[in-house]
Amino acid sequence: MHLFQVVLSVVTGAFIGLVTNGLAIAMLFRPWHPWRIGRWRVPLTPGLIPRRREEIAHRLGEIVQEHLLPVDSVQKALRTMDMEGAFRKALDHLAAWVEAEGLVRLANGVADWAEGCRSVGRRDAPEESETRQAVFPGVERGGVSRDLFARFVPGLVRRLADSVEGAELIRELIGRGLEFAAAATQELKVRRGLAEEIQRWLQHQGWLGRLAGALSAEDRVAEELLRALRDWLTAPGTAGAVEGWVVKELLPGVAGLLEQRPSGAAPRLIREVVCEQLADREWVEAQLGEVWRWVDKRRDRWEPRLRTWILTRVDILLPHLWRRVPLARMVEEQVNRFPLPELERLILDVARKELAMITWMGAVLGGLVGFAQAAVATLG
Numbered sequence: 001m002h003l004f005q006v007v008l009s010v011v012t013g014a015f016i017g018l019v020t021n022g023l024a025i026a027m028l029f030r031p032w033h034p035w036r037i038g039r040w041r042v043p044l045t046p047g048l049i050p051r052r053r054e055e056i057a058h059r060l061g062e063i064v065q066e067h068l069l070p071v072d073s074v075q076k077a078l079r080t081m082d083m084e085g086a087f088r089k090a091l092d093h094l095a096a097w098v099e100a101e102g103l104v105r106l107a108n109g110v111a112d113w114a115e116g117c118r119s120v121g122r123r124d125a126p127e128e129s130e131t132r133q134a135v136f137p138g139v140e141r142g143g144v145s146r147d148l149f150a151r152f153v154p155g156l157v158r159r160l161a162d163s164v165e166g167a168e169l170i171r172e173l174i175g176r177g178l179e180f181a182a183a184a185t186q187e188l189k190v191r192r193g194l195a196e197e198i199q200r201w202l203q204h205q206g207w208l209g210r211l212a213g214a215l216s217a218e219d220r221v222a223e224e225l226l227r228a229l230r231d232w233l234t235a236p237g238t239a240g241a242v243e244g245w246v247v248k249e250l251l252p253g254v255a256g257l258l259e260q261r262p263s264g265a266a267p268r269l270i271r272e273v274v275c276e277q278l279a280d281r282e283w284v285e286a287q288l289g290e291v292w293r294w295v296d297k298r299r300d301r302w303e304p305r306l307r308t309w310i311l312t313r314v315d316i317l318l319p320h321l322w323r324r325v326p327l328a329r330m331v332e333e334q335v336n337r338f339p340l341p342e343l344e345r346l347i348l349d350v351a352r353k354e355l356a357m358i359t360w361m362g363a364v365l366g367g368l369v370g371f372a373q374a375a376v377a378t379l380g
Contacts, residue, residue: 009370017366029344057335061328071322107285114278182233185226195222
């Protein structure tokens with residue numbers, strides 16, 4: 001056999017292998033739609049992936065849910081992540097937002113609600129106030145919704161003393177109040193005001209009182225009273241005694257009074273006193289700022305407990321929640337909605353080198369087959 005015939009056989013085999021593998025790869029995607037001659041559909045149209053697209057999408061969804069993203073893998077990934085750092089970062093963002101605009105927005109919301117609450121029951125208020133309905137659905141004609149009031153406010157007052165955080169808040173407020181009162185007893189205007197009140201009282205006590213007033217005894221009496229009050233306010237057991245009275249007497253009494261609500265008095269009290277005060281935006285913002293600073297000051301105490309509680313609940317609830325997530329169906333729907341040209345381009349971009357290698361491997365194998373045929377023919 002001449003050399004030309006050998007080369008021709010090798011080239012022919014390589015060309016056939018190149019075209020065959022290239023056509024096989026192209027038929028994975030093309031054509032996108034079936035070709036028809038009349039009612040007869042041309043075989044192998046559309047391509048493999050377009051024709052089996054729904055089946056591939058369904059199987060891919062099952063693979064993702066059962067093998068790629070099982071619940072134990074998700075739990076393991078969450079445990080290896082820096083959840084503490086992410087939680088701390090989220091709290092930092094929340095704190096920055098609260099200080100930047102959260103307090104102002106909350107104060108405006110509370111003030112808007114208070115405006116609507118305060119307007120309820122007035123004679124000049126409209127019959128159906130859109131403000132009442134939009135701000136707080138519990139506001140009804142004649143006052144705050146009594147059912148909501150009875151369910152929420154008295155219980156909140158009682159739980160304030162029962163919880164650890166509430167008791168700590170009461171203790172700190174009492175301490176601040178006693179310090180403020182003790183400092184006030186040393187102010188000159190307080191002593192003068194008390195002396196003036198004593199002098200007015202002495203003027204109504206007959207000649208003996210007028211005699212004491214003439215001797216300027218009211219200044220000394222006021223000073224002694226303020227000193228005695230200051231000693232009591234700064235005494236070691238005063239704060240505990242006041243705290244015990246607030247927890248055991250005041251708060252239960254207030255809760256009982258609110259639960260009784262005789263003739264709607266409690267709702268009117270809320271409307272006339274509380275809502276009136278809450279309508280002052282600057283005051284509300286200042287109080288919310290104080291509360292936020294108190295909370296933020298104790299962040300190193302409540303943040304670890306909150307973080308542990310949330311992460312524990314996530315770890316416990318994740319298997320139940322993950323089983324309810326239709327991950328397989330979501331993947332299937334996304335694959336079915338993905339445009340075929342985009343899907344083809346995506347696969348080719350990822351596997352372009354490998355597909356080109358497969359194509360040229362067909363040419364190499366075809367050339368070897370052609371050379372083998374030429375060798376067999378020569379030996380024969």
